[in-house]
Amino acid sequence: MSTKVAIIASNGGLFDAYKVFNIATASAATDAEVAIFFTFEGLNLIHKEAHHQLPLPAGREHFAEGFKNANIPSIPQLVEMAQEMGVKIIACQMTMDVMNLKEEDFIEGIEVGGAVTFLDFAKDANVSLTF
Amino acid sequence: MPEIKADQTLDCKGLACPMPIVRTKKAMDQLQAGQVIEVQATDKGSIADIQGWAKNTGHQYLGTVQEGDLLKHYLRKSTAAEVKEPKKFPHTISNEELKKKLASGEKVKVLDVREPAEYAFNRIPGAKSIPLGELESRMGELTPEDEIHVVCRTGNRSDMACRLLAEKGFKHVKNVEQGMSEWTGPVEQNHEKMEADPL
Numbered sequence: 001m002s003t004k005v006a007i008i009a010s011n012g013g014l015f016d017a018y019k020v021f022n023i024a025t026a027s028a029a030t031d032a033e034v035a036i037f038f039t040f041e042g043l044n045l046i047h048k049e050a051h052h053q054l055p056l057p058a059g060r061e062h063f064a065e066g067f068k069n070a071n072i073p074s075i076p077q078l079v080e081m082a083q084e085m086g087v088k089i090i091a092c093q094m095t096m097d098v099m100n101l102k103e104e105d106f107i108e109g110i111e112v113g114g115a116v117t118f119l120d121f122a123k124d125a126n127v128s129l130t131f
Numbered sequence: 132m133p134e135i136k137a138d139q140t141l142d143c144k145g146l147a148c149p150m151p152i153v154r155t156k157k158a159m160d161q162l163q164a165g166q167v168i169e170v171q172a173t174d175k176g177s178i179a180d181i182q183g184w185a186k187n188t189g190h191q192y193l194g195t196v197q198e199g200d201l202l203k204h205y206l207r208k209s210t211a212a213e214v215k216e217p218k219k220f221p222h223t224i225s226n227e228e229l230k231k232k233l234a235s236g237e238k239v240k241v242l243d244v245r246e247p248a249e250y251a252f253n254r255i256p257g258a259k260s261i262p263l264g265e266l267e268s269r270m271g272e273l274t275p276e277d278e279i280h281v282v283c284r285t286g287n288r289s290d291m292a293c294r295l296l297a298e299k300g301f302k303h304v305k306n307v308e309q310g311m312s313e314w315t316g317p318v319e320q321n322h323e324k325m326e327a328d329p330l
Contacts, residue, residue: 026149
């Protein structure tokens with residue numbers, strides 16, 4: 001059976017996004033089955049508009065140039081790749097209700113679910129990560 | 132330095148992690164089992180990543196050649212049939228026996244029927260390279276009366292090669308049973324700046 005990787009994304013900055021999507025795409029490319037549960041500020045990473053302009057941490061804005069120089073793919077590109085390789089994206093219903101967000105506010109091809117949706121996937125995961 | 136032959140070359144120059152891996156996966160999906168891909172990358176992390184990727188996906192990492200900042204990684208797509216098939220050729224020699232023969236200084240002919248990229252990274256010194264797919268057309272390079280020790284990675288391709296040679300009148304061919312995957316004797320490779328799969 002293939003390796004299962006379960007990731008929780010609960011922060012909404014650019015650094016957080018790279019941590020989540022780099023691990024997710026690398027795992028998927030290595031034939032792992034991957035699911036990411038996006039909750040609280042993590043929802044920014046799959047929000048239609050927000051994921052195009054994620055903030056760098058305060059005082060770290062100068063890294064924008066570093067990302068460009070190192071030829072790092074953009075977050076929307078990484079998200080697309082992740083989805084293409086079958087990474088399952090789950091948005092947290094409870095946070096969406098708190099923030100008054102609808103499924104249409106997010107990129108296409110996501111699932112919406114509660115904590116158990118994620119737990120059901122994560123219960124026999126080989127790798128569990130929280131960002 | 133001689134080029135290492137690959138069935139496909141993939142350009143990942145200038146790309147950062149995880150792109151070389153993602154591109155390699157996609158390209159590998161399109162290859163036929165047994166084919167060799169050359170992945171060109173400048174990401175230094177890719178040396179370790181490619182090896183980890185191969186280990187986890189079951190493909191064969193052959194090695195890496197470094198040319199300045201350019202890294203050329205060689206991988207061979209695994210075949211489902213690499214789950215060992217029963218070998219059919221009756222005349223065999225174990226790795227240990229062959230190693231002893233070589234060490235004794237006896238003049239020993241070794242024919243390596245793996246892909247050129249596999250041969251480039253680790254081979255028995257003095258072994259002649261003819262990939263299994265070219266054996267029939269290049270048989271004229273061999274002498275039917277010679278005692279020839281045929282080797283590949285695990286003894287499967289060499290088993291087929293032995294049967295083919297015997298059919299064509301070669302009288303003294305022997306299949307090296309375990310093959311290069313378990314070879315503990317001396318080896319040589321093409322260049323100095325190479326990192327070979329630590330078998």
